[in-house]
Amino acid sequence: MNIQTKWIIALFAVCCSLACESDDDTSESTEKEIIVSGTADFSTYVALGNSLAAGYTDGALFKAGQDHSLPNILSGQFALAGGGKFTQPITNDNIGGITLGGNIIGSPRLYFYSDPNPEPPNESGPRVLDAIPTTEVSTLVTGPFNNLGVPGAKSYHLLAEGYGNVSGVATGQANPYFARMASSSNASVLGDALVQNPTFFTLWIGNNDVLGYALSGGDDSDAITDITLFTQAYTGLVNGLTENGASGVLYSIPNITTIPHFTTVPYNPVPMDEATATQVNQGYANYNGGLIQVEGLGAISAEERVARTIVFKEGTNAVVIVDEDLTDLSAYGLPKYRQATKEDLLILPSSSFIGTAVDNDPTMINGVSVPLEDKWVLVASEQQNIADATMQFNAVIKGAVDQNDLAFVDAAGLLEEIDNGGITFDNFELQSNLVFGGAFSLDGVHPTARGYAYLANKTLEVINTKYGANLPLVKAVDYPLFYSEKLR
Incomplete structure (x- = not known):
């Protein structure tokens, strides 16, 4: 399959000058703005969620991606207004992937290979890094960790005791990413968050409750989470996080059928x-x-x-x-x-x-x-199943926002904007097409570093509005679109 590739970069320069003349030849100076948290308290910030919180990108979890995770970007801005130390369960290197007992259970990251031969068949495109993962599940890392994003987690997994038991990983009863960072073999993600007495939190969970079904083509090998179970789990998570007065941010679930993983391959190839x-x-x-x-x-x-x-x-x-x-x-x-038809x-x-x-x-x-x-x-009926479940889940999330007076990021609306022509982030355009759209990484599911930075800015904006803070936004140019093959 040939994927049309084209950089779409909007460049402009703004030049301005200010001339001031006075009799005593003095110049005005402005005081640096003091950054405040408003009514929020960022001293102990925890982030709960799935791969979108962990910093997963290009099909893997690796150090550079974790450095550019949504929560880590936020914590850097929170630090300007009294935010405390923010720790993450950093992987061993930038290879990505994970092993269990030396056996590879998660592949290395993707990178973009540019074929120097312009003539067809041109083989430019995403490739799996030719390297062996070195992050071993059974080699535990010591927390507590502020970033409790767990790739693959569904809503109810964050409440499950034993979800980080190494002995349960091989049978699918535990999660390898949580297993290496859990405080104990019977710990839960929520429990490891609450023991830190968080004063502020972000919770972005629920995507995998529909994504697993979508990734399997709706063949029911990974069913959509029942709405009753989702409601119980989500309500339990928010109640636990807010019990001691912590404030925070909740995120809606986007329409995943519009992401490149499902829109790149044409029906007639x-x-x-x-x-x-x-x-x-x-x-x-x-x-x-x-x-x-x-x-x-x-x-x-x-x-x-x-x-x-x-x-x-x-x-x-x-x-x-x-x-x-x-x-x-x-x-x-x-x-x-x-x-197949265009609707498939x-x-x-x-x-x-x-x-x-x-x-x-x-x-x-x-x-x-x-x-x-x-x-x-x-097919159309499976897409409708996803749409119906997503709408129901988002109603639960919005209800939790209103009931607990929390900040809310409409991630669904943001993705819709990106899909409908794209958005401007500083001097750059972010669109939804694979590889060169800028918003999505090479796996077609997770954001690029720049995509995460854009989401961070939208989060900062709602925090500023909801809690009366004045946290500054981050700059797009500081976050890459690609990680090179040679990144180690």
């Missing part, structure tokens, strides 16, 4: 010449003929028959997918096949094998003669 198209159509002739027969029997409507009919032509073609929402025609020997979302990893041969058999081509399984595609 299969090029084909006329001869090949004719050959493939012959292979689907019996299937298409069977659809005509079952329509005549009244088993499906004419509309569904048309939607299921598979036809390839010269040029680019839609992939063939399995759609479990289609009428079950197994009694007639017909599978649930159709070609192919997940990013599918780009690595669409159009390739299965087991080197030239007649078995992924996405053509071998339909893509449900786990590689989000």
Whole structure:
């Protein structure tokens, strides 16, 4: 797959001069503004959440990404108004990835490879760093840690005792990232936060409660969290964090189907010449003929028959997918096949094998003669499931904001702005396209360092408004879009 790459950088310079003349040739001086916290108390700040709090980017957790994590950026500004020390469970290096008993359970980070050959096939694009992870789960780090962002965590995981038990990582009962930093084998994320008596907190959780379902193509191997469970978990988290009078910030959950992980791979990425198209159509002739027969029997409507009919032509073609929402025609020997449409979302990893041969058999081509399984595609009904759950979760979050009089960052609205043409951050544009959009890192899910900085500024703005602080904003130029291959 060729991804069109183009830097979109808005550059401008502002020059101004101020000339002042006076009889005594003196110049005016201005006092430096004193930074205040308003009614907030930043002396002990804790951040709870998932990978978005941890600083996960480019498909991994690594030192440079953690340095540019959203909470770490915030803590730097909080320090200007009385904020205390902010500690993070820093990984060993900038390789990324993680091991358990020496076995790799998390891959190294991605980097952008620029192919020096401009002629096709140009192989520029994201690549996995060729290195071995050195961060070992069982090599524990000592806290307490102010940044309790745990990659992979769902809402209810933050309340679960034993979620950081090393012995439970291999069976999926514990989280490797929390295991290396938990205060004990039966600790909970919330418990490790509360023992620090926080005076201020940020909580951004809930994305994974729908993201897991989306990443699996909605095949139900990772179900959306039940709304009752989410409500209980989220309410418990906020009640615990505010019990002793701490103030803080809550974040909404964006519409994840608009992020590059789900929008980069086109529905019709299969090029084909006329001869090949004719050959493939012959292979689907019996299937298409069977659809005509079952329509005549009244088993499906004419509309569904048309939607299921598979036809390839010269040029680019839609992939063939399995759609479990289609009428079950197994009694007639017909599978649930159709070609994708613009409404379908192919997940990013599918780009690595669409159009390739299965087991080197030239007649078995992924996405053509071998339909893509449900786990590689989000069909309309699955997208609707995500939208419905996200709306329900955000209603719970907004209710907690209002009930506890907390600050609120509408991350959903911010992502919508980025997706609808982009936003301006200082002299730069942030857009949602993969690689060169600037907002999302190479994994298509997590922000770049500059994206995290933008989110930090939006957080600082709501804190200033809600609590009467005057925390300064950070500068876009101080945060990179890419981490180089040689970063170690």
